[in-house]
Amino acid sequence: VVRWEPGTKDRLRATALELFAAQGFEQTTAAVIAQAVGLTERTFFRHFADKREVLFDGQSDYLQSFGAGVAAAPPDASPLDMIASALNAAAGLFSEDRRGYARIRRRIIDANPALAERELHKRSLTAANLAAALRSRGVSEPAATLAAESGATAFGIAFTQWTRDDEARPLAEIIADVLDQLRQLATPVH
Amino acid sequence: VVRWEPGTKDRLRATALELFAAQGFEQTTAAVIAQAVGLTERTFFRHFADKREVLFDGQSDYLQSFGAGVAAAPPDASPLDMIASALNAAAGLFSEDRRGYARIRRRIIDANPALAERELHKRSLTAANLAAALRSRGVSEPAATLAAESGATAFGIAFTQWTRDDEARPLAEIIADVLDQLRQLATPVH
Numbered sequence: 249v250v251r252w253e254p255g256t257k258d259r260l261r262a263t264a265l266e267l268f269a270a271q272g273f274e275q276t277t278a279a280v281i282a283q284a285v286g287l288t289e290r291t292f293f294r295h296f297a298d299k300r301e302v303l304f305d306g307q308s309d310y311l312q313s314f315g316a317g318v319a320a321a322p323p324d325a326s327p328l329d330m331i332a333s334a335l336n337a338a339a340g341l342f343s344e345d346r347r348g349y350a351r352i353r354r355r356i357i358d359a360n361p362a363l364a365e366r367e368l369h370k371r372s373l374t375a376a377n378l379a380a381a382l383r384s385r386g387v388s389e390p391a392a393t394l395a396a397e398s399g400a401t402a403f404g405i406a407f408t409q410w411t412r413d414d415e416a417r418p419l420a421e422i423i424a425d426v427l428d429q430l431r432q433l434a435t436p437v438h
Numbered sequence: 439v440v441r442w443e444p445g446t447k448d449r450l451r452a453t454a455l456e457l458f459a460a461q462g463f464e465q466t467t468a469a470v471i472a473q474a475v476g477l478t479e480r481t482f483f484r485h486f487a488d489k490r491e492v493l494f495d496g497q498s499d500y501l502q503s504f505g506a507g508v509a510a511a512p513p514d515a516s517p518l519d520m521i522a523s524a525l526n527a528a529a530g531l532f533s534e535d536r537r538g539y540a541r542i543r544r545r546i547i548d549a550n551p552a553l554a555e556r557e558l559h560k561r562s563l564t565a566a567n568l569a570a571a572l573r574s575r576g577v578s579e580p581a582a583t584l585a586a587e588s589g590a591t592a593f594g595i596a597f598t599q600w601t602r603d604d605e606a607r608p609l610a611e612i613i614a615d616v617l618d619q620l621r622q623l624a625t626p627v628h
Contacts, residue, residue, distance in 0.1 A: 323628065324626045325626065325627065326623065326624050326625050326626045326627065327623045328624045329626075385627065390595045390616055390619055391619045391622070393595060394588065394592060394616070394620050395623050397587065398587070398591075401583065401584060401587040401588075402584060405580045405583060405584070426584070429580055429584055430584050432581070433516065433518045433581060433584060433585050434517075434519075434621060436514045436515065436516045437516065437517065437575065437577055438513065438514060438576065
């Protein structure tokens with residue numbers, strides 16, 4: 249029987265983030281993280297496939313939320329309405345209590361080119377998932393890819409803004425602002 | 439005095455593309471390309487810094503054409519109008535006589551992950567350049583980045599379409615179609 253302490257994964261994650269931020273991602277091993285929580289390396293690997301997964305787990309829930317949002321848009325929705333529904337569904341995953349974690353995570357990723365590359369890959373998976381969801385709602389190409397790329401860009405801009413130290417608005421409110429800007433791109437600047 | 443044969447660079451490029459396509463990019467050395475044209479490896483390196491440059495030279499002209507297009511848009515232009523002007527300016531670099539080259543180039547790049555990565559980097563440079571040009575025309579953030587990313591996506595879609603074997607329309611005509619689709623993203627699908 250495997251002993252299962254509730255909260256172990258959260259404790260491992262919180263400690264891993266502290267250590268990544270303080271001494272660097274490369275320099276922090278799974279063994280050191282586990283030890284700092286009073287656990288074995290083996291316990292660490294029961295919760296995370298590797299230390300990078302501390303920063304990138306939950307990806308399938310994340311991607312699915314965008315698809316679910318597209319599916320939930322009303323029948324007469326435009327591609328941009330579907331994108332708005334997708335981004336709001338994804339925003340539902342990022343409640344206020346996750347903002348501190350997201351801030352530290354961003355700093356760790358910005359400091360490490362390999363992690364930044366992985367984050368870019370996540371962005372392209374988001375766009376590909378969005379495009380597939382739009383096509384299944386009857387949006388043809390190239391409109392589906394154009395809307396999906398715009399959606400992934402808008403979410404990235406809003407999410408980065410949400411993690412800024414001087415930003416207090418909820419993610420959904422920032423997304424609404426960015427989507428407004430997207431809708432106004434056909435309006436003259438002056 | 440260096441002997442300079444007009445057309446040498448074009449002959450090297452044409453032969454390099456044939457060899458890359460026939461026997462693979464990795465397997466083709468600069469020496470083999472030069473030899474196939476009856477020249478020395480040293481002559482090859484007078485024209486190209488390395489063999490990858492055969493596929494990626496002219497990048498600064500390419501990037502500048504987008505910026506020049508943004509600058510040439512009328513005073514009352516919207517961000518999307520500026521993007522349209524940028525994409526049309528870039529399309530001016532790709533006349534019909536370059537389509538055959540572009541087709542072979544695409545096949546070589548699609549077959550080699552490192553080259554595909556480099557091509558992705560070119561796309562992100564295009565978006566960054568477009569965003570800077572838009573900001574200097576008074577477009578604020580995040581609108582500049584949203585429009586620039588849409589523009590880079592639209593150009594990529596149109597350019598890929600232009601290189602398809604069954605596509606005969608000029609690049610500018612394909613771009614106009616893709617930009618129409620971009621402008622209609624706020625229109626209901628059904």
